[in-house]
Amino acid sequence: xxxxxxxxxxxxxxxxxxxxxxxxxxxxxxxxxxxxxxxxxxxxxxxxxxxxxxxxxxxxxxxxxxxxxxxxxxxxxxxxxxxxxxxxxxxxxxxxxxxxxxxxxxxxxxxxxxxxxxxxxxxxxxxxxxxxxxxxxxxxxxxxxxxxxxxxxxxxxxxxxxxxxxxxxxxxxxxxxxxxxxxxxxxxxxxxxxxxxxxxxxxxxxxxxxxxxxxxxxxxxxxxxxxxxxxxxxxxxxxxxxxxxxxxxxxxxxxxxxxxxxxxxxxxxxxxxxxxxxxxxxxxxxxxxxxxxxxxxxxxxxxxxxxxxxxxxxxxxxxxxxxxxxxxxxxxxxxxxxxxxxxxxxxxxxxxxxxxxxxxxxxxxxxxxxxxxxxxxxxxxxxxxxxxxxxxxxxxxxxxxxxx
Amino acid sequence: xxxxxxxxxxxxxxxxxxxxxxxxxxxxxxxxxxxxxxxxxxxxxxxxxxxxxxxxxxxxxxxxxxxxxxxxxxxxxxxxxxxxxxxxxxxxxxxxxxxxxxxxxxxxxxxxxxxxxxxxxxxxxxxxxxxxxxxxxxxxxxxxxxxxxxxxxxxxxxxxxxxxxxxxxxxxxxxxxxxxxxxxxxxxxxxxxxxxxxxxxxxxxxxxxxxxxxxxxxxxxxxxxxxxxxxxxxxxxxxxxxxxxxxxxxxxxxxxxxxxxxxxxxxxxxxxxxxxxxxxxxxxxxxxxxxxxxxxxxxxxxxxxxxxxxxxxxxxxxxxxxxxxxxxxxxxxxxxxxxxxxxxxxxxxxxxxxxxxxxxxxxxxxxxxxxxxxxxxxxxxxxxxxxxxxxxxxxxxxxxxxxx
Numbered sequence: 001x002x003x004x005x006x007x008x009x010x011x012x013x014x015x016x017x018x019x020x021x022x023x024x025x026x027x028x029x030x031x032x033x034x035x036x037x038x039x040x041x042x043x044x045x046x047x048x049x050x051x052x053x054x055x056x057x058x059x060x061x062x063x064x065x066x067x068x069x070x071x072x073x074x075x076x077x078x079x080x081x082x083x084x085x086x087x088x089x090x091x092x093x094x095x096x097x098x099x100x101x102x103x104x105x106x107x108x109x110x111x112x113x114x115x116x117x118x119x120x121x122x123x124x125x126x127x128x129x130x131x132x133x134x135x136x137x138x139x140x141x142x143x144x145x146x147x148x149x150x151x152x153x154x155x156x157x158x159x160x161x162x163x164x165x166x167x168x169x170x171x172x173x174x175x176x177x178x179x180x181x182x183x184x185x186x187x188x189x190x191x192x193x194x195x196x197x198x199x200x201x202x203x204x205x206x207x208x209x210x211x212x213x214x215x216x217x218x219x220x221x222x223x224x225x226x227x228x229x230x231x232x233x234x235x236x237x238x239x240x241x242x243x244x245x246x247x248x249x250x251x252x253x254x255x256x257x258x259x260x261x262x263x264x265x266x267x268x269x270x271x272x273x274x275x276x277x278x279x280x281x282x283x284x285x286x287x288x289x290x291x292x293x294x295x296x297x298x299x300x301x302x303x304x305x306x307x308x309x310x311x312x313x314x315x316x317x318x319x320x321x322x323x324x325x326x327x328x329x330x331x332x333x334x335x336x337x338x339x340x341x342x343x344x345x346x347x348x349x350x351x352x353x354x355x356x357x358x359x360x361x362x363x364x365x366x367x368x369x370x371x372x373x374x375x376x377x378x379x380x381x382x383x384x385x386x387x388x389x390x391x392x393x394x395x396x397x398x399x400x401x402x403x404x
Numbered sequence: 405x406x407x408x409x410x411x412x413x414x415x416x417x418x419x420x421x422x423x424x425x426x427x428x429x430x431x432x433x434x435x436x437x438x439x440x441x442x443x444x445x446x447x448x449x450x451x452x453x454x455x456x457x458x459x460x461x462x463x464x465x466x467x468x469x470x471x472x473x474x475x476x477x478x479x480x481x482x483x484x485x486x487x488x489x490x491x492x493x494x495x496x497x498x499x500x501x502x503x504x505x506x507x508x509x510x511x512x513x514x515x516x517x518x519x520x521x522x523x524x525x526x527x528x529x530x531x532x533x534x535x536x537x538x539x540x541x542x543x544x545x546x547x548x549x550x551x552x553x554x555x556x557x558x559x560x561x562x563x564x565x566x567x568x569x570x571x572x573x574x575x576x577x578x579x580x581x582x583x584x585x586x587x588x589x590x591x592x593x594x595x596x597x598x599x600x601x602x603x604x605x606x607x608x609x610x611x612x613x614x615x616x617x618x619x620x621x622x623x624x625x626x627x628x629x630x631x632x633x634x635x636x637x638x639x640x641x642x643x644x645x646x647x648x649x650x651x652x653x654x655x656x657x658x659x660x661x662x663x664x665x666x667x668x669x670x671x672x673x674x675x676x677x678x679x680x681x682x683x684x685x686x687x688x689x690x691x692x693x694x695x696x697x698x699x700x701x702x703x704x705x706x707x708x709x710x711x712x713x714x715x716x717x718x719x720x721x722x723x724x725x726x727x728x729x730x731x732x733x734x735x736x737x738x739x740x741x742x743x744x745x746x747x748x749x750x751x752x753x754x755x756x757x758x759x760x761x762x763x764x765x766x767x768x769x770x771x772x773x774x775x776x777x778x779x780x781x782x783x784x785x786x787x788x789x790x791x792x793x794x795x796x797x798x799x800x801x802x803x804x805x806x807x808x
Contacts, residue, residue, distance in 0.1 A: 052733070053729060053732040053733045054731075054732040054733070054738045054740065055728050055729055055731065055732030055738070055740050055756075056732075056740075082725070084725065084728075084729075085725060085728050085740070085753075085756055085757055085758070086757065087741065087755070087756065087757045119723075119725060120723075120724075120725025120726070120728060120729065121724065121725045121728070121757070121758045122758075230725075230728070230729050230732060307711075307799075307803070308803055311799075311800050311803035311804045312803065312804065314800065314804045315803070315804030315805045317804065317805065319523075319524075320524075320525060321486070321488065321489060321523060321524020321525045321634075322524070324459050324488075324489050324524060324525070324634070325457060325459055325488075325524065325634050327458075327459065328457040328458040328459030328460075328634060329456070329457045329458070334458045334459070336458065336459050336460075336489070337491065349489075349525075351491070352459075352489055352491065353489055353490065353491045353525070354489070354525045354526075391800060392800060393797040393800045393801060395715075395800075396715050396718065396795060396796060396797045396799075396800060397797060399711070399712055399715035399716065399719070400715045400716065400718045400719025400721065401719045401721065
């Protein structure tokens with residue numbers, strides 16, 4: 001039990017899901033896709049986590065209500081327009097997106113999750129979306145997951161989907177997912193969307209617990225500047241049919257299920273980092289020896305968000321003083337003389353001061369694409385991992401002209 | 405009483421101060437200056453504010469002890485080396501910097517403020533500094549303020565000094581100051597140093613109160629990414645002689661003195677923003693109508709620190725959605741439908757949604773060097789001002805190769 005392996009595909013890898021993606025006319029580029037539909041052929045429970053931003057997009061307001069009820073069978077998502085800061089009209093458009101999809105799929109509007117990503121402040125072209133939904137409803141297929149994954153992208157350079165199969169006590173379970181997000185630092189103010197599916201059978205509460213745990217160990221550890229957008233959401237549908245055993249918090253299968261779900265989320269989160277706007281590095285920050293896990297988290301986040309650390313990484317400059325300064329301002333309890341910093345296997349800092357390391361070797365390690373920075377605070381047993389990118393000129397260029 | 409005007413000069417504009425600056429061999433570029441000395445010919449009270457970073461530089465640890473006693477007559481400051489993360493040796497070097505200066509000036513080492521700025525993790529070249537101090541002690545003059553202001557710079561492109569004269573009830577008072585800081589976002593991890601002097605006479609406590617109030621309205625409102633460095637300090641010396649009336653918290657002169665001091669600090673703070681690394685804009689963010697001043701501060705800081713807002717400013721893109729998103733994640737109590745945003749005199753957002761504005765006019769306003777963004781939350785009477793820059797490719801380039 002608990003054996004898990006990655007398998008091909010994404011949201012349609014689990015049994016009983018179909019999907020489709022198309023261009024409906026929201027994006028300027030007609031060779032792109034901008035509308036996605038995912039559908040569970042059976043009833044499904046639903047869980048979700050949403051942005052904590054107070055300027056919540058209409059899609060977030062709508063989909064929260066759906067998730068609160070704990071059941072959903074469809075996700076309709078558009079890219080190119082965030083439907084945020086759009087007032088009552090925006091909310092009506094989100095409702096119409098849901099009801100259009102519900103009508104075509106023969107389900108209730110409160111079983112439809114709605115998501116949007118793109119520029120803030122513009123109203124959705126709802127007529128185009130209605131036509132697009134009609135088109136998509138006619139082309140839903142088990143092979144359509146890849147098109148759906150493509151249709152939710154904005155400045156992403158590639159689609160992001162992943163699936164795992166888990167041997168549970170009641171037989172094989174599959175979990176699949178797709179995500180969008182083109183950078184660490186809240187590109188488009190709609191950092192990330194992710195839609196996950198499984199053919200396991202879980203009630204509302206255990207599904208929520210599993211999702212929260214998985215998101216906390218994945219997507220929540222890549223939000224480099226703490227910039228929760230107006231549109232972020234992660235949704236999980238579980239459509240385990242009558243034949244499948246129900247997994248509760250007390251089932252032997254609950255922990256392996258959560259671990260497999262975490263693996264899916266983490267892989268998708270890493271794909272977002274790897275596709276970061278202008279990113280040239282994939283950087284893992286490991287913090288150990290913190291007073292507690294919260295302190296470890298503060299330190300990892302502060303390092304991962306520091307412009308000075310990120311620009312030094314871009315320049316392959318082993319300027320560890322910037323890491324020390326980030327640790328010092330993180331708010332964690334730190335004894336400067338106990339801090340050690342390692343770059344891959346090279347010790348940079350020992351006892352809070354420069355270790356005797358080769359600058360040339362450090363530059364060589366920093367010139368690689370994958371970098372691991374390990375900080376040991378020597379203060380306790382708290383630890384965490386965090387993933388970030390460097391900060392390049394290209395990031396600035398992309399974001400200086402995003403709307404044009 | 406209370407009439408104030410800007411006058412030429414800096415730290416040596418007030419009566420009884422002399423200064424000097426020279427190259428002593430810390431920086432690679434021998435045509436630069438890297439060591440500054442400021443001296444009060446009379447006894448002076450001292451106040452200071454210091455970084456809250458837990459990795460405090462040796463100079464910060466040393467100078468805090470001096471300021472705690474409330475009296476100081478000299479400031480010796482070097483650029484090019486931060487003397488941070490340098491352990492016991494670093495503290496001994498800071499002590500030696502102070503004792504060398506004390507010896508040459510005929511005062512006690514605990515009357516000497518020590519400051520350093522530059523790369524973290526390297527030991528000070530103390531022999532060169534000792535020689536430099538001897539050199540400086542011989543060349544102190546009332547005209548030496550400009551050289552001192554030059555000697556504390558790192559990536560700054562120009563020296564920053566300012567002075568004001570205030571008509572107090574007991575006659576004219578002068579306040580002068582200099583600062584270093586080459587960017588909003590903690591360049592060199594030693595964002596800013598500022599040294600202020602006055603010939604007014606204040607005790608330890610009122611001096612501290614006045615300085616804290618002034619710093620809170622100036623330097624503390626430009627730290628764009630909240631990045632308090634290992635070396636930040638602002639020091640104020642007051643050497644009012646026997647002839648001058650003592651200003652206490654209850655004096656009629658206390659408020660105008662604090663206002664004049666605030667004007668000096670604010671001008672220096674603005675000079676830091678204007679000289680920001682890679683900056684092409686000087687941006688004032690005004691927040692009004694917040695529930696309270698703290699909420700106004702949260703909103704202003706979050707906007708001023710947002711990479712997405714700053715890159716949009718660089719690109720002259722009126723992408724107000726990014727400002728809305730920053731407001732939403734600031735932690736302030738916000739009612740989205742009440743938010744208004746104005747760019748200079750152009751209304752961008754009204755009732756939380758797009759106002760009917762000319763995109764061309766907005767781009768025109770954003771193409772200017774000086775920009776004012778006003779946010780009205782419509783929730784109360786809290787307000788604040790904050791100053792920031794845009795984020796350009798040049799910032800990334802500068803910080804990717806700072807040590808090389």
